[in-house]
Amino acid sequence: MIDADRLWHSLTTLAEIGAYDDERTGLRGVNRLALTDADAAARRQVAAWMEDAGLAVRVDRMGNIYGRREGTDPTAAPVLTGSHIDSVATAGAFDGCLGVLGGIEVVRTLNERGIRTERPIEVAVFTEEEGVRFGTDMLGSAVAAGRLTLEYAHALTDRDGRTLGAELARTGWAGDTDARLDPPYAYVECHIEQGPVLAEHGVPVGVVTGVQxxxxxxxxxxxxxxxxxxxxxxxxxxxxxxxxxxxxxxxxxxxxxxxxxxxxxxxxxxxxxxxxxxxxxxxxxxxxxxxxxxxxxxxxxxxxxxxxxxxxxxxxxxxxxxxxxxxxAYVAFDEGVQKTIAEAADEHGLAHLSLLSGAGHDAQEIAALCPTAMIFVRGEYDGISHNPREYSTPEACAQGVDVLATTLLRLAGAVHV
CATH class of the missing domain: 3.30.70.360 (Alpha-Beta Plaits)
Known part of the structure; x- marks a missing residue:
């Protein structure tokens, strides 16, 4: 079991970077568009948490961040997890962030319990997933997977005419490693559902079959x-x-x-x-x-x-x-990884159901490289998202990341407890 309080502290701390008071809802929201100063500050915080957890951090030419926990077989393809931390202009605290911070929390837990894995585990932060600033969603993962070229991405402009490449350089996140990702062994992304299905059925965990x-x-x-x-x-x-x-x-x-x-x-x-x-x-x-x-x-x-x-x-x-x-296009997720997620939920005594994602996710891009699936965590208030009212409980977040931890362990191969 992961440390639920520590995960929640990470989520609420990150939500203060780019926070604003939303007049319509009277709530605290998040405005952290990709490669703004707020996004750059959030990246620095996440990279620091990665390093504190013992991860070796690298940044590619697309600004994608990877934190690597070495396995007993460093030549083996890693098991990858993660998501994004950029937001829309009227966001909540969970979209994307749960997957990134959940991955870091899994690593912290493995460290504390002295658990080694055969395969390396990597935690990713992908650039400009939302697409609201530079006009193309899942941008960092699309370049990592090879669907879009680095040159195309760097030349994209925001509404003020600033290019993505220039903003990477300005904010200090123009890395020096190849943006094309070597195929991982598998990819698992934990994400708030952003919809009402899990809440409607009273189920805490969703096993995602694909993305429309x-x-x-x-x-x-x-x-x-x-x-x-x-x-x-x-x-x-x-x-x-x-x-x-x-x-x-x-x-x-x-x-x-x-x-x-x-x-x-x-x-x-x-x-x-x-x-x-x-x-x-x-x-x-x-x-x-x-x-x-x-x-x-x-x-x-x-x-x-x-x-x-x-x-x-x-x-x-x-x-x-x-x-x-x-x-x-529609992307179907790997049935084997879906089965591993479902078995992990069963191991934790958590009811689950299978569902298709209505929102786009980095997982749909990485699915071109390796077996991929997603874990959905139940949201409150009819699953509203891209809104300061977006909310999931500490318990629900912890349950989803517990399932993520067990799934990653099974895929990476625990060798010592």
């Missing part, structure tokens, strides 16, 4: 600025109106039931020139599509593209441009 497909696009609507009082409605090319029509169309796609378990979100929308008495000349919006069926996802994307063409033809002076931000 994710599609991110940026759509720019080009219209024509005009005076709000003098321009007749039928002569307007209103970019704001067109953006609203796209939002309604996406909801119609979802409600139709014709595209499987499709979910659609427009999370960013801004109009230009953004003035009260001017018809918008341009609107910029993002579209987030999720679907566990890749074929249904492709059909939904095609329907959206056709609708944009239809809108273009409906009004003179109205055009659309699109940019692909990110796309990942």
């Amino acid at each position: 497909g994710i599609s991110w696009q940026e759509i720019t609507v080009h219209g024509r600025a005009a005076h709000a009082g003098t321009t007749p409605t039928h002569l307007r090319a209103d970019a704001g109106l067109a953006a609203a029509q796209v939002i309604l169309f996406l909801r119609e796609l979802v409600d139709s039931g014709e595209y499987g378990e499709l979910r659609a979100t427009v999370g960013h929308l801004v109009v230009h020139p953004d003035l009260t008495n001017i018809v918008p000349a341009r609107a910029e919006m993002t579209v987030d599509l999720r679907n566990p069926d890749d074929a249904q996802m492709a059909r939904a994307e095609a329907a959206l593209a056709a609708y944009l063409r239809e809108l273009e033809g409906s009004r003179a002076g109205l055009t659309f441009s699109t940019r692909r931000m990110a796309k990942t």
Whole structure:
């Protein structure tokens, strides 16, 4: 059993880095976008905890951090665990952080109990998992797994034009080791569920079967600025109106039931020139599509593209441009690692169920390199996440990390107790 109080102290201490008072909820939230000063400070704290736990820390050219606990066979491929510590702008204390700090807590526990493993165990912190600053989610793990190139990632810019490569250098997290990760023996990620399923069933642990497909696009609507009082409605090319029509169309796609378990979100929308008495000349919006069926996802994307063409033809002076931000297919996790997680939960007397993840995770990228699965920990308040109300209890967090510890031990091979 891990030290539940120590794990909770780590979680609450890290949550103070980038903390803010959220006016909407009246709660303390976390704003720690990737490679901001707050993220850099959090990285320093986590790296210090790794070193205190005896881990050998290395940083790659993508800024991914790895802490290694050597095994009795240092030539063996390691068992990898971890997650991310960057956040959205309105986050809670658990998303990603539980997986990183849980991994460190497992190492502390092994040290205290004198347990050695045959295989090395490594704890990872992946860069820019959220994707909210540089526009591509699971970025650090995607480069580590080879799906995206280091050059592509370094050239990505935030909304102020700062490149990821420059921000790595500015914050001191441009490492010198190869960003392409040698295939681990296995990867296990512990994460808060970010959904209501475990709470609804009264179950503390989820064994994650895979991650649904994710599609991110940026759509720019080009219209024509005009005076709000003098321009007749039928002569307007209103970019704001067109953006609203796209939002309604996406909801119609979802409600139709014709595209499987499709979910659609427009999370960013801004109009230009953004003035009260001017018809918008341009609107910029993002579209987030999720679907566990890749074929249904492709059909939904095609329907959206056709609708944009239809809108273009409906009004003179109205055009659309699109940019692909990110796309990942449905990923199925390894059945053997899932079985090991389920057996570990049974050993701790914890009920569990199998479920698909609706959110994206670093595990879906690392699954391309090695057998991979995830442990979900129950959240409270209907599993709300990306919100200061995100919460899991100390007991639930400890239970999930206990399962993680036993799973890692079985995969790495305990040789001395």
